[in-house]
Amino acid sequence: MRWPSLMPMLAALLLAACASVTNPVSGKRELTVMDERAEIAAGAKAHREVLAEYGVVGDAALQAYVDGVGQKLAAASHRPNLKWTFTVLDSPEVNAFALPGGYVYVTRGIMAYLDSEADLAGVLGHEIGHVTARHGAAGATRQAGAGAAVVGATLLGAIVEATTGIPGLAQAAGGLAEVGAAGLIASYSREQELQADQLGAQYLARVHFNPGNMVDVIQLLGDQERFAAEAARAAGRAPPASGGWLASHPSSDQRLQQIRTTAQQLLAQQPGGWADDGRGRYLQSIDGMTFGDGRAQGVVRGRNFFHEPLGIAITAPQGWRIVNASDSVALINAKGDAGLVLRLVPPEVVRKAGGSHEAVLRQALGATDGRIERLTLGGGLQATHFVGRRRDARGNIRPLDATIASGPRGELFLLGRVAGSAAALERAQPLLREAELSFRPLAGAEIAAARPWRIDLVPLPAGGFAQLARNTPLIELPEQQLRLLNGVYGRQAAPPVGSEVKVVR
Numbered sequence: 112m113r114w115p116s117l118m119p120m121l122a123a124l125l126l127a128a129c130a131s132v133t134n135p136v137s138g139k140r141e142l143t144v145m146d147e148r149a150e151i152a153a154g155a156k157a158h159r160e161v162l163a164e165y166g167v168v169g170d171a172a173l174q175a176y177v178d179g180v181g182q183k184l185a186a187a188s189h190r191p192n193l194k195w196t197f198t199v200l201d202s203p204e205v206n207a208f209a210l211p212g213g214y215v216y217v218t219r220g221i222m223a224y225l226d227s228e229a230d231l232a233g234v235l236g237h238e239i240g241h242v243t244a245r246h247g248a249a250g251a252t253r254q255a256g257a258g259a260a261v262v263g264a265t266l267l268g269a270i271v272e273a274t275t276g277i278p279g280l281a282q283a284a285g286g287l288a289e290v291g292a293a294g295l296i297a298s299y300s301r302e303q304e305l306q307a308d309q310l311g312a313q314y315l316a317r318v319h320f321n322p323g324n325m326v327d328v329i330q331l332l333g334d335q336e337r338f339a340a341e342a343a344r345a346a347g348r349a350p351p352a353s354g355g356w357l358a359s360h361p362s363s364d365q366r367l368q369q370i371r372t373t374a375q376q377l378l379a380q381q382p383g384g385w386a387d388d389g390r391g392r393y394l395q396s397i398d399g400m401t402f403g404d405g406r407a408q409g410v411v412r413g414r415n416f417f418h419e420p421l422g423i424a425i426t427a428p429q430g431w432r433i434v435n436a437s438d439s440v441a442l443i444n445a446k447g448d449a450g451l452v453l454r455l456v457p458p459e460v461v462r463k464a465g466g467s468h469e470a471v472l473r474q475a476l477g478a479t480d481g482r483i484e485r486l487t488l489g490g491g492l493q494a495t496h497f498v499g500r501r502r503d504a505r506g507n508i509r510p511l512d513a514t515i516a517s518g519p520r521g522e523l524f525l526l527g528r529v530a531g532s533a534a535a536l537e538r539a540q541p542l543l544r545e546a547e548l549s550f551r552p553l554a555g556a557e558i559a560a561a562r563p564w565r566i567d568l569v570p571l572p573a574g575g576f577a578q579l580a581r582n583t584p585l586i587e588l589p590e591q592q593l594r595l596l597n598g599v600y601g602r603q604a605a606p607p608v609g610s611e612v613k614v615v616r
């Protein structure tokens with residue numbers, strides 16, 4: 112009846128939901144759910160989630176070094192007044208990303224493969240570009256709320272929920288997918304990626320680094336992909352689905368061509384030439400950095416998984432592979448259709464259950480009716496196996512095949528048997544049981560094997576990387592891996608004999 116009077120109200124509602132913001136890079140007004148204040152607040156909240164999910168590398172000098180390089184670039188960017196935060200995450204994944212509001216991350220995984228301060232600046236400059244051009248904030252406009260649902264899932268529930276199908280298992284192992292920030296670490300469009308490259312090259316030039324380093328970084332990521340494919344072929348595995356930076360930053364010819372052109376244009380405008388690429392400074396700062404799996408995540412050594420802080424070990428059956436995620440580890444069969452997921456039962460869940468295996472099964476996993484069996488695992492660890500049905504968070508009845516085991520230090524662990532189908536689970540049962548029975552206290556020689564690997568610097572010997580490969584713990588294609596680490600994978604070129612190169616100890 113009073114229809115016309117509703118119109119101003121609707122308009123006011125729309126205005127409240129969307130703000131018009133000037134894009135710092137394009138200078139154009141754009142409609143967004145996030146004004147700058149909301150952008151910073153959303154970034155700060157997601158930042159806490161990222162830190163909790165990954166942990167940070169506990170090397171204050173390394174953090175300060177990366178922050179210094181980042182701050183210099185950010186000061187030369189389109190948004191020098193944002194409060195920028197640069198963090199090295201304790202993850203072996205080769206990855207870098209940014210959150211709206213000025214939060215930029217590089218993993219120690221990507222840092223191992225960069226070869227100079229200018230390379231690092233290329234990665235940081237690209238990520239700064241995503242922030243200055245408000246790509247994440249614009250992405251959030253499209254997917255506002257996507258992150259909240261992920262955070263809402265309880266940890267223990269999430270793994271069982273996510274791993275009832277094997278595609279979910281791969282996702283759970285992917286790391287970022289679990290982070291609530293996933294909604295903000297939006298997948299960028301091709302145009303946004305190209306723009307971030309251009310901005311990264313511009314920022315490099317503004318701080319007097321050769322923008323050609325942006326090309327090197329993209330080439331390096333392409334090398335990573337080719338190496339992963341070569342290693343998979345050599346081991347008779349399917350080539351890995353690329354994740355992290357590789358998935359969102361394909362090293363396409365078009366991308367390389369565009370960034371080369373930009374670098375040449377910037378070069379022409381800077382006849383004075385470029386500053387030193389800071390290779391020495393960079394290598395000094397990563398000397399001794401953990402390489403591959405770290406102490407906090409546990410390490411994969413062949414078919415074994417060792418976790419020194421928790422004092423546990425488990426062995427995958429012959430031909431299986433181990434996927435080590437930040438808060439769980441999955442032993443997956445050769446066909447990839449069944450696996451065993453191991454994770455720590457959160458202490459608050461154990462407390463609530465009074466430390467009882469059966470109470471954890473019932474309270475945390477929703478076990479209803481089924482068969483309970485007592486087991487003694489490796490080294491005498493006590494466990495309770497349940498096979499039957501469970502009620503999930505939505506009240507649906509689902510199958511459950513899981514074991515709760517007491518660790519050597521009083522913690523409880525969940526060993527969940529998961530598969531793509533009931534038939535696949537049935538086929539895998541003997542080996543799933545074999546894997547489960549191998550769960551044991553970490554002891555003896557395995558304690559030394561559980562020590563993480565480190566980056567070390569040595570002069571390149573006359574025998575080159577082939578000679579260095581004879582003395583490295585790297586297992587798969589060690590010579591090629593060392594070449595990849597030093598930016599000469601798949602090339603004839605090698606640094607001069609006697610020059611400092613990275614090795615793994």
Ligand SMILES: [Zn+2]
Pocket residue numbers: 237241299304307359360
């Ligand atoms: Zn990007």
